[in-house]
Amino acid sequence: MGAETAVAPPQKGTGPDQGAARPPGGSRRARDDRRAAWLFLAPALIGFALFYAYPTVRGFYYSLTDYNLLSDPVFTGVDNYRDLIGDEQFFNALKVTGYYVVLNIGSQTVLGLLLATLMHRLTRSVALRAMLLVPWLVPNVTVGLLWMWLLDANLGFVNHVLDALGFGTTGFFTSPTWAMPTVAAVNTWAYTGYTALLLYAGMLQIPHHLYESASLDGAGEWRMFTRITLPLLRPVLALVLVVSLIGSFQIFDTIAVTTKGGPVSATRVIYFYIYEQAFTNFHMGYASAVAVVLAVVLGALTAVQMRLLRASRSDLA
Amino acid sequence: MRTTHLRIGAALLCLSATVSLVSCSGSGDDSAGGRTTLDYWLWDDRQLPAYQECATAFHKANPDITVKITQTAWAQYWQNLTTQLTSGDAPDVWTDQASYYPQFATSNQLLDLQPLVDRDKVDLTAYQDGLTETWVKDGKRYGLPKDWDTMALAYNTAQLKKQGVDAADLADLTWNPSDGGTFEKTIAKATVDTHGRNGLDPDFDKSKVATYGFLPEWADGSQGQNGWGDLAASNGFTYLDKNPWGTHYKYDDPKLAETVAWFKRLIDKGYSPRFDKQSSVANSELLAAGKGAIMVAGSWTISSFTDPKSKQKFAFAPLPTGPVGRKSAINGLSDAIYAGTKHQEQAWKWVKFLASPECQDRVGERAVVFPALKSGTEKALAAHKAQGHDVSAFTDSTTTEGGTFQLPVTEHGTEINPMVQDAIQSVILGQAKPQAALKAVNDKVNGLFK
Numbered sequence: 001m002g003a004e005t006a007v008a009p010p011q012k013g014t015g016p017d018q019g020a021a022r023p024p025g026g027s028r029r030a031r032d033d034r035r036a037a038w039l040f041l042a043p044a045l046i047g048f049a050l051f052y053a054y055p056t057v058r059g060f061y062y063s064l065t066d067y068n069l070l071s072d073p074v075f076t077g078v079d080n081y082r083d084l085i086g087d088e089q090f091f092n093a094l095k096v097t098g099y100y101v102v103l104n105i106g107s108q109t110v111l112g113l114l115l116a117t118l119m120h121r122l123t124r125s126v127a128l129r130a131m132l133l134v135p136w137l138v139p140n141v142t143v144g145l146l147w148m149w150l151l152d153a154n155l156g157f158v159n160h161v162l163d164a165l166g167f168g169t170t171g172f173f174t175s176p177t178w179a180m181p182t183v184a185a186v187n188t189w190a191y192t193g194y195t196a197l198l199l200y201a202g203m204l205q206i207p208h209h210l211y212e213s214a215s216l217d218g219a220g221e222w223r224m225f226t227r228i229t230l231p232l233l234r235p236v237l238a239l240v241l242v243v244s245l246i247g248s249f250q251i252f253d254t255i256a257v258t259t260k261g262g263p264v265s266a267t268r269v270i271y272f273y274i275y276e277q278a279f280t281n282f283h284m285g286y287a288s289a290v291a292v293v294l295a296v297v298l299g300a301l302t303a304v305q306m307r308l309l310r311a312s313r314s315d316l317a
Numbered sequence: 318m319r320t321t322h323l324r325i326g327a328a329l330l331c332l333s334a335t336v337s338l339v340s341c342s343g344s345g346d347d348s349a350g351g352r353t354t355l356d357y358w359l360w361d362d363r364q365l366p367a368y369q370e371c372a373t374a375f376h377k378a379n380p381d382i383t384v385k386i387t388q389t390a391w392a393q394y395w396q397n398l399t400t401q402l403t404s405g406d407a408p409d410v411w412t413d414q415a416s417y418y419p420q421f422a423t424s425n426q427l428l429d430l431q432p433l434v435d436r437d438k439v440d441l442t443a444y445q446d447g448l449t450e451t452w453v454k455d456g457k458r459y460g461l462p463k464d465w466d467t468m469a470l471a472y473n474t475a476q477l478k479k480q481g482v483d484a485a486d487l488a489d490l491t492w493n494p495s496d497g498g499t500f501e502k503t504i505a506k507a508t509v510d511t512h513g514r515n516g517l518d519p520d521f522d523k524s525k526v527a528t529y530g531f532l533p534e535w536a537d538g539s540q541g542q543n544g545w546g547d548l549a550a551s552n553g554f555t556y557l558d559k560n561p562w563g564t565h566y567k568y569d570d571p572k573l574a575e576t577v578a579w580f581k582r583l584i585d586k587g588y589s590p591r592f593d594k595q596s597s598v599a600n601s602e603l604l605a606a607g608k609g610a611i612m613v614a615g616s617w618t619i620s621s622f623t624d625p626k627s628k629q630k631f632a633f634a635p636l637p638t639g640p641v642g643r644k645s646a647i648n649g650l651s652d653a654i655y656a657g658t659k660h661q662e663q664a665w666k667w668v669k670f671l672a673s674p675e676c677q678d679r680v681g682e683r684a685v686v687f688p689a690l691k692s693g694t695e696k697a698l699a700a701h702k703a704q705g706h707d708v709s710a711f712t713d714s715t716t717t718e719g720g721t722f723q724l725p726v727t728e729h730g731t732e733i734n735p736m737v738q739d740a741i742q743s744v745i746l747g748q749a750k751p752q753a754a755l756k757a758v759n760d761k762v763n764g765l766f767k
Contacts, residue, residue, distance in 0.1 A: 069403045070424035154596040154608050168524075175593035176746060258597065261735070262536070264743045279396050281732045282420060 063288035069278075073285060080289035090290060092265055093273040094297075096180065100269060101248040103184035104191075108244060109237075111188065112195030117225060119196070120203040129200070132193035140190070144257030147186045148173060173258050176266040183254050183267055191247075195240055202236025203229060238309035242302055249298055270294055353663045354383045356408035360394040363620060367683045371676040375667060382663050402426050405657060409664040410671075413460050413653040415451050415561075416540075416730040421653070422459050423728065428654040429457040433665050439672070444689045445715055448649040451561055451726055460651025461672035462689035464680070467645040467721060468547050469710035470634040471614035471622050472507075473604060476528060480506040480515055484632060492637035494552055494575035500637035501583070504530035507610035508588045516588050523587025530588045532600040532609035533580055535745055539568075539737035539762075540724050542646045544613045549576040550646070550722045551639025561726035564766045568737060568759035574751035577744050584745065592745045605629055616711040620685055623706045633710040645714040647721035649689060687712070729765045736761055 063080055067073035084090055119129060135143070151158050151172040159169040172182040206229065214224050230237075252271040255261065261268035261276070268276075270290065278287035359368060365388045372384040387408065389397050395417055401407040407426070421427050431453075434441070439461070441449045448462040472487065482503055491498035505516030508530035514521045516530060534543035540556070541549065554572040557563030567573075583589040590596070596603055600612045601621055607629060613636070614622065622631040636645055652671045654664045670676055677688035681696030684704065688694055694712065701708045714720035727733075740758035743749040 068420075068424060069399055070421070070426055148597050152596050152598055153594050154590070154603055155598060155606055169594055171591075171594040171596070173597045174595050176748075177593070260536075262739075262742065263592065264739045264746065264748065265735075276735070279399065282399070 059288050060292055062285050063292045065285045067285040067288075068282040069284050070282070076285070080286050081293075083286065084289060084293065089265070089268070089273060093268055093270045096265070096267060097249060097251070097269045097271075100180055100184055100251055100267075101245060103181060104187055104248045104251070105241065105244055107184065107188045108192050108195050109241065111192045112199055112240070113237075115192065115196035116199035116203055117229065119200050120229075121221065129197065132196055134193070135190045136194040138190065140253035141257050143186060143190045144254045147182075147189075148258045151182065174263055176263045179259050179263060179266045183251070183258065186258075187248075187251065187254055191244070195244060198240050199233065199236060202233050202240075205236070206232045234309060235313070238306065241309070242305055245301065245305065246298055249294065352381050352383070353660050354385055355410060355660060355663055355667055357384050357386050357667065358394070358398065358408045358411040359386065359388055360391045360412065361617075361686075362388055362390075363685045364680070364683075367680040367685065368671075368676075370679050371671065374675065374679070375670050378670075379663075379666065382666065384667055402655075407655045407657065409658040409660055410652055410654055410667055412463065413452075413651045415648060415650075415724060415726050416734075418452070418459060418651070418653065419454075419726060419728050419730060422454050422457075426656050427459040428656045428658070428661065428664075429459065430461065430654065430665070430668070431456065431458040434458060434461075437669065439669065443691060445649075445687075445691060445694065447647060447721065447723060448689050451649060451723065452651050452653075454562060460653040461668055463650045463652050463671060463677075464686045464688050465647060465649040465694075465715075466616040466687065467647050467711045467714050468542065468613055468615055469636060469645070469714075470611055471601075471604065471618075471631050472611040472634060473607070473609075474630045474632050476509075476607070476610045477503075477507055480509075482506055484634065487634035490634070490637035492548060492551065492639050494548075494572075494579045494640075497579060497583075498637065501588075504583065504588050504611060505586070506530070516586070521587070526587055526590075528607060529590050529609045530611060531583060532603055532612040533583070533589050534600060534613065535592060535595075535742055536738065537741075538734035539730070540646070541741075542648065542724060543615065545573075545576055545580060545741065546724070547613065547636055547644055547646055548579075548639060549573045550644040551636070551641060552576050553639075553641045555722075556725040557727065560723050563725065563727055566725075566727075566733070566759055566762045568740075568762060569752075569756040571752065574755050577741060577755070578751045581745055581747070581751070592742065604631070616708070617686055619701070619706070619708055619711070623701075623704065633708060635710045635713060642719060643714065643717070644719075645711075645721050646724050647715065648724050729762075732765060733762050 062073060064075060064077060065073035066076045066079070115132060119132075138146075150156050153159055153169050153171040153174065156172075158172075163169050170178060172178050210228050210232075211224055214228060219227070250271055251269050252275065255267050255269055255272050256275070259267040261272050271294075274287045274290050274294070277283045277290065357368075357372070359365065365386065369386060372386055376383055398407065398411060402421070413421070413427075418427070433439075444462045445465055448465055449458075452458055452460040452462070470487065470490075474484075477483070477487070486499075486503065490500040490503060492500040497504075502517070507528070508516035508521075508526060509528045510522045511525040511527045512520075512522065533545070537543050537545065540546050546556075549572060552572045552575060554567075554570050554576065556566060556568075558565040558567070580589070584591055590609075596608075600609065601614070601618060603609045604612055605627055614633070619633075622633070636643055652668045654661070654668055658664050672689070674690055674692050677690040677693030678696045680686065681688045681693040682700050684697050684700035687697050698708065698712060736758055740749070740754045744751045744754050
């Protein structure tokens with residue numbers, strides 16, 4: 001988006017009077033401009049090539065090798081991918097990640113929409129908006145540690161309160177039933193403010209007169225939400241969904257801090273699995289293959305989402 | 318769509334860049350005018366002061382060699398080491414551990430010390446028994462022993478005294494997988510509900526336990542060093558066809574299944590916390606918070622129990638005697654030399670120094686760990702005694718014939734860990750039957766060696 005136009009070298013000529021009375025040094029000057037443009041673009045392009053393009057290609061190459069980090073990679077063709085098909089842990093990781101994504105995206109989007117609407121329709125307090133963002137600003141590892149202590153079955157404040165109220169205690173991170181919903185809830189807590197802010201920015205794009213005329217026609221808040229806000233928010237909502245879907249698939253830090261994939265693989269999500277394969281088991285080739293498959297899955301999901309939500313077209317115009 | 322591409326790129330970047338980026342942070346060349354700087358790595362911050370002292374003494378004796386110690390926490394240690402090895406910039410000498418070293422040995426990252434040991438006639442009999450052989454594979458020696466650790470029971474003295482259990486009772490506990498012996502009785506006594514009734518009281522309410530008698534460790538990989546492994550061994554279980562370097566695991570042994578089933582029964586009776594309601598913080602912290610009375614502790618954690626600032630007072634007792642005797646896991650660390658070091662002779666000098674009484678006695682005097690040399694161990698014992706702590710529960714097992722067993726050293730160690738741990742957790746959760754789950758995982762584990 002937009003980057004393509006920026007990459008195109010500047011066109012020859014500078015003003016409306018080109019062609020007429022061109023000064024003798026004109027074409028040389030234009031070439032100079034081009035050189036300067038490339039010069040300015042170079043840092044971004046080199047960075048892209050070095051830190052994105054090259055590792056991507058290299059990662060793909062590793063996925064076709066048997067590579068333990070310490071010895072040289074040995075080319076094995078599609079062996080890693082063949083192993084993947086029979087790998088229960090891989091499919092379990094996909095399943096568990098999918099479960100997390102559904103829980104997390106669901107709760108985060110609904111709560112985010114609710115908060116954004118409240119901010120949009122009720123109050124526009126800057127202080128409130130800033131406060132919503134605070135959890136998002138806390139580093140993920142800190143978030144994980146904080147909730148691990150709060151929710152601990154024996155020493156945690158939450159369980160203490162639950163027990164005092166007569167509900168008994170729950171091992172939020174140690175029960176196979178609760179571990180994943182807990183991780184999802186923790187991340188919802190951390191990210192809802194950010195989602196809400198994006199959606200709120202989208203809502204500000206909606207012309208105010210629409211709401212005024214709707215309320216003159218006697219429409220209530222709920223009706224205005226479903227008939228005006230939601231349809232006109234669609235492109236922004238689509239963007240938020242795509243970005244948070246990809247973000248959700250990349251869940252790692254909270255799990256690495258709290259459950260470490262347990263209990264009994266209940267939270268061994270795909271990123272954690274890749275990490276374990278690469279850096280605990282030293283199967284870098286296999287880990288790369290899993291990463292490539294994940295990238296393909298994410299690409300496909302994103303394409304489907306964009307198509308379904310007609311994200312690139314707005315109903316506002 | 319551009320965002321997606323970037324994200325995909327980023328996903329792969331995570332994998333490959335970590336490898337290539339770290340290589341940029343080289344430590345620079347370090348020998349100038351006959352002077353050498355050796356890089357040495359370890360992970361335990363409590364041991365750092367002792368080894369710093371060794372490094373200073375070593376420099377004094379060898380003015381042309383300086384040792385630069387880097388301490389990295391356990392959680393990052395192996396990952397950092399692997400990335401450094403990948404980039405060909407590993408430390409000259411590092412602290413090695415038995416389940417991690419096979420990976421380095423098989424990929425030719427470690428220097429074979431056997432020729433140097435022979436040349437300099439290093440006396441291998443001066444070390445505690447069984448510590449030197451762990452580091453030998455196919456006649457090549459990949460490390461000199463540094464320290465060792467064994468297991469014992471750690472208990473809250475006040476809580477047990479209240480239930481009429483004293484140190485003498487705890488010194489002679491028995492255990493078997495059918496009725497749990499006096500060990501289970503003691504655990505029952507030590508379990509107290511919110512009404513102050515202990516586990517032997519007919520009115521004991523297992524849904525309202527204030528203090529659990531025993532805190533088992535379930536995140537214990539494939540070895541169960543902190544609990545199930547020790548008891549299973551005292552029930553006659555062995556992990557492998559041969560150790561080290563066996564190729565056939567025996568997790569399907571009914572003796573292990575019986576042991577795990579006994580732990581499950583402890584939970585069902587309310588003497589241990591239910592797995593799905595257990596804490597995610599370490600058992601030692603729960604013990605310190607008064608939520609538990611007894612746990613299995615490793616000798617490397619002694620200082621956390623003897624801390625004078627702790628609100629609770631703890632003492633140590635030997636593990637219970639099982640059907641085939643009393644068995645504690647023994648595990649040792651070594652110092653290894655990087656095969657690609659530019660300063661082989663200097664590195665060997667340093668490793669030899671680390672393994673000598675000059676350094677190990679110093680380490681022993683600080684009483685944070687038991688040095689591998691018998692003389693160093695004695696220094697550590699004396700230091701503990703001087704501080705008023707009886708740690709003989711950890712050392713007695715090494716002086717008893719057959720009192721210790723070696724933890725398995727094989728290939729695929731890091732892969733086997735989560736597999737077996739998951740199987741054992743599924744039994745403890747009641748998702749699977751012990752024998753069936755262990756048989757299934759054993760087949761998978763042995764499949765790795767085909």
